[in-house]
Amino acid sequence: MSNIINARVTFHNSPIHILERFTFKDIDSAYEYFKEYSGLKECVILQTCNRVEVFGLSNDFNIQKIKKTWASLAGLEEVAFKENFEISENIDVYSHLLKLTSGLDSMVVGEEQILGQIKEAITNAREIRASGEYLNTLFDKAIRIGTRVRNSTGISKGSISVGSMAVKLAEENIDDLKSKKILLIGTGEAATMVAKSLNKRGYEFFVTSRTLDRSKAFAETVGGNPIGFEDVLSGFSNYDVLFVATIAPYFLVTFERIKEAMNDKKTGMMILDLSNPRTVDEKVTTIHGIKMMNLDQIAEIVDKNMRNRVNEKTYAEKIISEEISVLEAQMKRLEVEPVVKEIFKDIDTRRVKELEKALSMLGETDQEKIKIIEDLTKAVVEGIIAEPMNNIRRASEQSDEELLKAATKLFDYKKKASRFSKTHQTRIILLWMGFCS
Numbered sequence: 001m002s003n004i005i006n007a008r009v010t011f012h013n014s015p016i017h018i019l020e021r022f023t024f025k026d027i028d029s030a031y032e033y034f035k036e037y038s039g040l041k042e043c044v045i046l047q048t049c050n051r052v053e054v055f056g057l058s059n060d061f062n063i064q065k066i067k068k069t070w071a072s073l074a075g076l077e078e079v080a081f082k083e084n085f086e087i088s089e090n091i092d093v094y095s096h097l098l099k100l101t102s103g104l105d106s107m108v109v110g111e112e113q114i115l116g117q118i119k120e121a122i123t124n125a126r127e128i129r130a131s132g133e134y135l136n137t138l139f140d141k142a143i144r145i146g147t148r149v150r151n152s153t154g155i156s157k158g159s160i161s162v163g164s165m166a167v168k169l170a171e172e173n174i175d176d177l178k179s180k181k182i183l184l185i186g187t188g189e190a191a192t193m194v195a196k197s198l199n200k201r202g203y204e205f206f207v208t209s210r211t212l213d214r215s216k217a218f219a220e221t222v223g224g225n226p227i228g229f230e231d232v233l234s235g236f237s238n239y240d241v242l243f244v245a246t247i248a249p250y251f252l253v254t255f256e257r258i259k260e261a262m263n264d265k266k267t268g269m270m271i272l273d274l275s276n277p278r279t280v281d282e283k284v285t286t287i288h289g290i291k292m293m294n295l296d297q298i299a300e301i302v303d304k305n306m307r308n309r310v311n312e313k314t315y316a317e318k319i320i321s322e323e324i325s326v327l328e329a330q331m332k333r334l335e336v337e338p339v340v341k342e343i344f345k346d347i348d349t350r351r352v353k354e355l356e357k358a359l360s361m362l363g364e365t366d367q368e369k370i371k372i373i374e375d376l377t378k379a380v381v382e383g384i385i386a387e388p389m390n391n392i393r394r395a396s397e398q399s400d401e402e403l404l405k406a407a408t409k410l411f412d413y414k415k416k417a418s419r420f421s422k423t424h425q426t427r428i429i430l431l432w433m434g435f436c437s
């Protein structure tokens with residue numbers, strides 16, 4: 001019996017800087033290793049700034065093998081996986097994936113980005129043939145359901161990222177923001193969210209990163225005026241608003257630097273630190289004229305915003321719980337589909353053989369008559385096998401193992417079944433039970 005599994009480390013139980021340690025630097029070789037060393041027959045990797053997830057199809061699923069492969073790919077010790085490592089199987093994976101595509105598992109509920117990231121993950125896996133019939137079907141259906149959830153609820157409407165909330169907060173707290181000097185420190189994903197929001201609202205800003213080339217490249221694609229990192233650190237007094245979004249493991253914006261800047265400045269300064277861990281020293285709030293907000297405070301406001309949409313979330317969850325049983329039945333049906341196809345093929349081969357024999361005995365050459373006889377054979381065969389085939393599919397959807405076991409005892413039909421797995425054997429027998437009754 002095939003199992004669909006999901007192993008993950010996400011922002012729910014790992015701060016972003018810890019999560020980063022679990023990422024795969026080379027996705028192609030990650031696919032190769034998971035298939036070769038973890039016994040995954042199919043694999044899809046979803047890697048974003050908030051999560052690293054491995055979806056797989058396995059006959060003999062083994063958590064230790066998955067952890068071992070993951071650890072060696074990420075350059076970690078196996079013990080690095082603690083309570084932050086989550087694992088789900090089958091129906092729990094379907095539920096998790098539907099929450100992902102619907103945006104219910106995101107840091108900002110309903111955000112659109114994750115759906116695009118999931119589409120990209122399955123497209124890549126398909127291209128390099130890491131995924132197959134099971135995961136392709138699962139992801140295609142989950143993407144369709146997620147899109148339906150978003151379209152039929154208000155879950156994604158007006159959803160706001162942490163980046164645009166930070167800009168909104170600056171607008172609310174500072175008079176005439178357009179006339180102020182704005183600086184963005186960081187050129188990664190979080191900084192991109194801030195930059196996009198600043199652009200959308202028509203604010204000019206400076207951007208800096210440790211390497212000027214990176215700031216220049218960022219400015220070309222996302223906007224802003226690039227500026228040298230060292231110049232910035234030694235001259236915060238030039239700015240009225242700072243957005244800080246880096247993964248620096250120490251304070252970039254220190255108490256001393258801000259104190260010095262404020263000595264030279266006549267007006268106040270607002271600092272929005274989106275970094276986790278923080279890269280702005282909280283002590284700066286004790287300096288006169290400084291207003292500061294950190295990621296927790298910004299995220300809390302985003303969350304409050306979301307609570308107004310609590311009904312939408314409940315509605316989205318209701319749709320998902322209805323869709324899960326349908327999805328589960330569709331996935332179970334995949335188990336038996338190769339057998340059904342094989343039997344159709346086998347029976348059709350026999351039909352064609354018998355038809356040719358009969359036509360040769362009749363010596364029939366009239367094409368119209370041949371067509372009538374051929375159609376007759378097809379109609380008889382299809383009429384007989386359609387129902388038992390559907391019975392097999394239904395039995396598979398409903399995991400009706402009792403019925404399948406009874407059929408095994410009643411009909412000792414092993415010749416054909418020996419080509420398939422044990423589970424499949426019982427299902428073939430069921431076919432013949434229907435076929436003969």
Ligand SMILES: NC(=O)c1ccc[n+]([C@@H]2O[C@H](COP(=O)([O-])OP(=O)(O)OC[C@H]3O[C@@H](n4cnc5c(N)ncnc54)[C@H](OP(=O)(O)O)[C@@H]3O)[C@@H](O)[C@H]2O)c1
Pocket residue numbers: 016017049050162185186187188189190191209210211214245246247248249252274275276277295
């Ligand atoms: N991505 C999100 O959705 C999101 C949401 C909320 C909060 N956050 C937080 O925002 C921060 C940045 O996340 P991210 O996703 O944008 O990361 P990222 O894409 O990896 O970008 C990291 C940024 O940090 C800079 N950086 C790295 N080491 C540095 C150092 N020692 N000194 C100064 N700058 C350094 C990098 O630029 P250089 O290497 O050129 O300096 C780059 O601009 C994190 O603390 C994260 O927790 C992220």
